[in-house]
Amino acid sequence: MKLITHNMLTSNIIKGVTKGYPLGIIPRKVEVKDVDYNPEFLARMIPNMDWSAVCKAAKDVGHDEGLPKEIAPNFTENDEFLKAAHHVLLEIDVVEGDLVCPETGRKFPVSNGVPNMLLKEEEA
Amino acid sequence: MAALKDTKLGKTEKKLKKKQSRLRRTLLKHDGIEIQDKPTKILCVNNAGLDTGVTRDEVFEVFCKYGETDDIMMLPKKPYCFVCYKLVENAEEAYIHLNGYTIPATDTRKSSCTFYISFVSKVPESLSPSNKLPPGLILLPDFISEEYGQRLLDSINWKEPTFQAQQRDLKHRRVKHYGFEFKYGINNVDPDDPLPDGIPTICNDVIKQALQTGHVKFTPDQLTINQYEPGQGIPPHVDTPSAFEDGIMSLSLGSQVVMDFRHPDGQHLSVLLPPCSLLIMTGESRYVWSHGITPCKSDIIPAPGGGLTLAPRGLRTSFTFRKITRVKESRKLEERDCKQCDLENDAAAAELEKLHVHQVYDNIADHFSGTRHSPWPRIFEFLKQLPAGSLVADIGCGNGKYLGVNNQICMIGSDRSQNLVKICQERNYLAIVSDILSIPLRTESFDVAICIAVIHHLSTKDRRLRALSELLRIVRPKGKVLVYVWAMEQELHQVKSKYLKEKHFDDKTEQTLLSCDQQEVEKSAGSYNYLGEMTRLQSESEACTAFIREDKKCSATESPNIQSFHECTDTVESQNHKVFTITHGHSNKEVTESSNKATDHHIMVDHFVPSSSSIGNENACVAMEKMVSLDTKQTDLQIDLVNGCTDSQSEKDKKKWAKRLEVHVNRTQFKQQDILVPWQLKNKNQNNKDIKSENDECKDANTFHRFYHVFKRGELEALCRELEHCKVVNSYYDQGNWAVMLEKVVEI
CATH class of the missing domain: 2.60.120.1520 (Jelly Rolls)
Structure with missing residues (x-):
C-alpha cells in the first residue's frame, strides 16, 4: 500500500464512526521501491492530498525525515518538494501491517501490500 | 485523338464513368463479381436495390420494355439489383437506354433514384445454393x-x-x-x-x-x-x-x-x-x-x-x-417486473452474494483475470479524455484492466475479491479490498468514480441503491460517476452487436487488434507487460482462454442478436479460431431429463495446438465462445449447484438459491432478471487424456454460478432518480449493457 492510497482511505464506513481519518499505520514490513519521477503528475496530485495525513502516515512508517510539514507555496515548480512528495507518496510501500481506525481502534490488515477494508456485517 | 476525345466527354458521361468505377470496386469487394467491359446477359443496376427503396416491380416495369427477362434479383440490404435478360442484345439495349435513368420518388420512397448500370457475367455466389450448411x-x-x-x-x-x-x-x-x-x-x-x-x-x-x-x-x-x-x-x-x-x-x-x-x-x-x-x-x-x-x-x-x-x-x-x-415460474417472476426475486431480507441477500458472487470471484480469480485484458472501448475513451491529474476510483476493478489505461490520472481500484486485488497489486496498480456498500474512501474526494459491471451482482434494489449512493458519496461536487450494468435487453434497434460482428476475423484483423492493444498498453502507465502477460497466459494455461463475455440472445423482434461483454460459462480451446472444446458441467443425479441433455455435451478438448494468433485476444476468445456455447445449449432448469464447497450449510444454502434462481443458458434470452450465470473453471491439472474419463463430480466442482440481476431499459436511470444530489447527465446502451453518467449536484 502506497501512502497515496492511504491518504484516500477512511474508516467512516464503520457504524458510528464519523470521520475515521486519517488511519493510523502499524507497520510490520515497509519497502521502498524506485518509481519513475513524474513532476507534472505530482504537481497535479498534491492538491488532492491531505498533507497533514501524509505527514502523519510518513511518521507512522518511519519515513518522515526531511519531509516538509506543509505544502510548499510554489510546489508546482519546487522540484525539491515534488521529489520529497514523490518519495513519500509513491515509493514507500507498506507490505505488511495494520491500519487503525482513529475513533474505534478497529484494525484493518495490510498483507502483501493490499489493505483489506472489509467489515463484518454487524460493523457496517 | 484519344486524349481529345476524353476531354469532350460530357459532364453526365463523366459522372456515369465515376459511378461505374465505384460500383466496380464495391461489387468486387463484397460479392467477388467483376464488371465486364463487353455486354452480357446480366445487368447490375446500382440504385435499383432494396436498400434504396426500389421494388422489384418497379425494376421490372422499367426493364421489361427492352426484352424478356429471366429474373430480377433483389438482394436484401443491397443498393443494387441484377436484371437477367434472355438475350445479350436485350441487355445491351437496356443498358443504352437506362444507364443514368432516374426513377421518380413515390409515396414510399422519398427521393428519386438514378440507375447506373454495368454488365456482369454472374450474380453473387450467395444467390446460388451452397453445399455447405450452417452448423447444426x-x-x-x-x-x-x-x-x-x-x-x-x-x-x-x-x-x-x-x-x-x-x-x-x-x-x-x-x-x-x-x-x-x-x-x-x-x-x-x-x-x-x-x-x-x-x-x-x-x-x-x-x-x-x-x-x-x-x-x-x-x-x-x-x-x-x-x-x-x-x-x-x-x-x-x-x-x-x-x-x-x-x-x-x-x-x-x-x-x-x-x-x-x-x-x-x-x-x-x-x-x-x-x-x-x-x-x-x-x-x-x-x-x-x-x-x-x-x-x-x-x-x-x-x-x-x-x-x-x-x-x-x-x-x-x-x-x-x-x-x-x-417456463411458467420465470414468466411469473417476469410479470413481477423489476421487483427483486424473493429474498426475504438484506441478510439473506448478503448471504446470496457471498456464495454466488464473492466466493465465486475469489475462486475463479486467476482464470477470470486471464480472460480480461481489453478495456471496453467507450470506457477506455472516457478515461483517456479525463484531464491530467484527475483522481479516479474504480469500484469493482476486477483484475485492474482500467487502472493503467491513462498514466496522467491517478486511479485507485477496489474490489471485493482479494484474489483479484492481488492481481492488481502484482501489476503495480493502487488497489484495495473493500465492499461497494461500504467504500472506505474519503467523502467528496474523487473527481470520478467508475463502476463497471458490478451493481448487477447486488441482489436487492435496496442494495443496488446503496451502492450508487456510495459511489456518489466519494466524488466531489460536480464529480462524475460512470456506471455500467448488464442489460436484460441484449438487442437494441436490431443493431448487430459488436460481439457478434467480432466472430469472424482473419489473421490480418487479428494482428491489427493485437497491435492496437499493444500500443494502448505501451502508452499506459505501469510496468505491466501486456505481451509478456499474453505469452505467459498462453503457456501457462496450455490449453485455454475463456471468457469474459456472456452472450445472450434476445429476440423480441425475432431477429438474431447476441451480444455483450460480461462473463461466460464456457471453457474454450482454440486453434486458429476453431473451437474444439467445451465443458459444460452440470451433471447431477437430481438433474432432470432435459438437462441430461446438457451432460451429453461434456466434451472436452480433443486436440489443442496453442496458437499465438488466437490466444490473448479477447475478440478471438469471444468469438470462439460464441461458437461454442451453442453447442452446449442446455435447457433452463433449476438444478442443484455444486460450487466445490464442502461446507454442508453452504451446500444447503446453495440448493436453496438454486431452487429460486434459474441458471441462465448462454445465448438465450434472459427469462428473468435475477439469475445464476455459470462459469466453467478450467482445471490446469487436467490433460487431454484424463478429460474424457473425468467423473462428473470433478466437472461440477469446476462450475461456479454467479448471481446477476440484469437491468431492464430505464431501470438504472429510475434507480438513480431516487438518489439525492444526483443528476443523470447521460445514459446509453453499450454492447449489451446499460450505462449512466451521473453528476454529483452541488447543494445550494
Whole structure:
C-alpha cells in the first residue's frame, strides 16, 4: 500500500464512526521501491492530498525525515518538494501491517501490500 | 485523338464513368463479381436495390420494355439489383437506354433514384445454393413421399379457418397455426392460451419419423403452415429463442425454394430446399443464424448436367413444427417486473452474494483475470479524455484492466475479491479490498468514480441503491460517476452487436487488434507487460482462454442478436479460431431429463495446438465462445449447484438459491432478471487424456454460478432518480449493457 492510497482511505464506513481519518499505520514490513519521477503528475496530485495525513502516515512508517510539514507555496515548480512528495507518496510501500481506525481502534490488515477494508456485517 | 476525345466527354458521361468505377470496386469487394467491359446477359443496376427503396416491380416495369427477362434479383440490404435478360442484345439495349435513368420518388420512397448500370457475367455466389450448411442445420431430402406430401397439402383448408386466431394473411405470405398461435405482435406464443385445434393427426407420421432421426429431442406441439406465392418471401429472422425449444423442423412441399442463412458476422449461405425435404434447425443454425426467403420468382439451382440453372418458383407450402417452451415460474417472476426475486431480507441477500458472487470471484480469480485484458472501448475513451491529474476510483476493478489505461490520472481500484486485488497489486496498480456498500474512501474526494459491471451482482434494489449512493458519496461536487450494468435487453434497434460482428476475423484483423492493444498498453502507465502477460497466459494455461463475455440472445423482434461483454460459462480451446472444446458441467443425479441433455455435451478438448494468433485476444476468445456455447445449449432448469464447497450449510444454502434462481443458458434470452450465470473453471491439472474419463463430480466442482440481476431499459436511470444530489447527465446502451453518467449536484 502506497501512502497515496492511504491518504484516500477512511474508516467512516464503520457504524458510528464519523470521520475515521486519517488511519493510523502499524507497520510490520515497509519497502521502498524506485518509481519513475513524474513532476507534472505530482504537481497535479498534491492538491488532492491531505498533507497533514501524509505527514502523519510518513511518521507512522518511519519515513518522515526531511519531509516538509506543509505544502510548499510554489510546489508546482519546487522540484525539491515534488521529489520529497514523490518519495513519500509513491515509493514507500507498506507490505505488511495494520491500519487503525482513529475513533474505534478497529484494525484493518495490510498483507502483501493490499489493505483489506472489509467489515463484518454487524460493523457496517 | 484519344486524349481529345476524353476531354469532350460530357459532364453526365463523366459522372456515369465515376459511378461505374465505384460500383466496380464495391461489387468486387463484397460479392467477388467483376464488371465486364463487353455486354452480357446480366445487368447490375446500382440504385435499383432494396436498400434504396426500389421494388422489384418497379425494376421490372422499367426493364421489361427492352426484352424478356429471366429474373430480377433483389438482394436484401443491397443498393443494387441484377436484371437477367434472355438475350445479350436485350441487355445491351437496356443498358443504352437506362444507364443514368432516374426513377421518380413515390409515396414510399422519398427521393428519386438514378440507375447506373454495368454488365456482369454472374450474380453473387450467395444467390446460388451452397453445399455447405450452417452448423447444426440438417437437411433431409425426400423425407416423405410425394403422395404423402400431396395428402398433407390437401388436408389444409385455407378457405374456412376454424378459429379466428388460427389463420392470417400476412403481407407476404399466408399462415395457419395449430396447437398454439404464434402472436406476431409479441413475437411469442402464450402457453396458457392454446388453440382449440392441436397439430392435425395427418402429421403424426412426419413427426414420428423426424423423432426417429434423433436430431430432435422434443415432440412438437405447435405447427405453423406458411404458404408462399412465387415472388413472396419471409424476412431474415431467428425463431424467438425463448418461445421454442431447440430443434425446429420445416417440411417443404410444392415448389423448391432457396433459403438464405446469414450469420451476424456476414457469412451467407443459401440452402436449396427441395420439395418433400425436411429441414431441421438445431444449435447454432437455430439460435445464431437468421433464415429467410428472398422474394423472387425463381431460384438459381444446380443444373442436372452441372452448372447452374434458373428454376421458376411455384406455390410453396411449409409445415414448421416446433415445441413451445414452458417456463411458467420465470414468466411469473417476469410479470413481477423489476421487483427483486424473493429474498426475504438484506441478510439473506448478503448471504446470496457471498456464495454466488464473492466466493465465486475469489475462486475463479486467476482464470477470470486471464480472460480480461481489453478495456471496453467507450470506457477506455472516457478515461483517456479525463484531464491530467484527475483522481479516479474504480469500484469493482476486477483484475485492474482500467487502472493503467491513462498514466496522467491517478486511479485507485477496489474490489471485493482479494484474489483479484492481488492481481492488481502484482501489476503495480493502487488497489484495495473493500465492499461497494461500504467504500472506505474519503467523502467528496474523487473527481470520478467508475463502476463497471458490478451493481448487477447486488441482489436487492435496496442494495443496488446503496451502492450508487456510495459511489456518489466519494466524488466531489460536480464529480462524475460512470456506471455500467448488464442489460436484460441484449438487442437494441436490431443493431448487430459488436460481439457478434467480432466472430469472424482473419489473421490480418487479428494482428491489427493485437497491435492496437499493444500500443494502448505501451502508452499506459505501469510496468505491466501486456505481451509478456499474453505469452505467459498462453503457456501457462496450455490449453485455454475463456471468457469474459456472456452472450445472450434476445429476440423480441425475432431477429438474431447476441451480444455483450460480461462473463461466460464456457471453457474454450482454440486453434486458429476453431473451437474444439467445451465443458459444460452440470451433471447431477437430481438433474432432470432435459438437462441430461446438457451432460451429453461434456466434451472436452480433443486436440489443442496453442496458437499465438488466437490466444490473448479477447475478440478471438469471444468469438470462439460464441461458437461454442451453442453447442452446449442446455435447457433452463433449476438444478442443484455444486460450487466445490464442502461446507454442508453452504451446500444447503446453495440448493436453496438454486431452487429460486434459474441458471441462465448462454445465448438465450434472459427469462428473468435475477439469475445464476455459470462459469466453467478450467482445471490446469487436467490433460487431454484424463478429460474424457473425468467423473462428473470433478466437472461440477469446476462450475461456479454467479448471481446477476440484469437491468431492464430505464431501470438504472429510475434507480438513480431516487438518489439525492444526483443528476443523470447521460445514459446509453453499450454492447449489451446499460450505462449512466451521473453528476454529483452541488447543494445550494
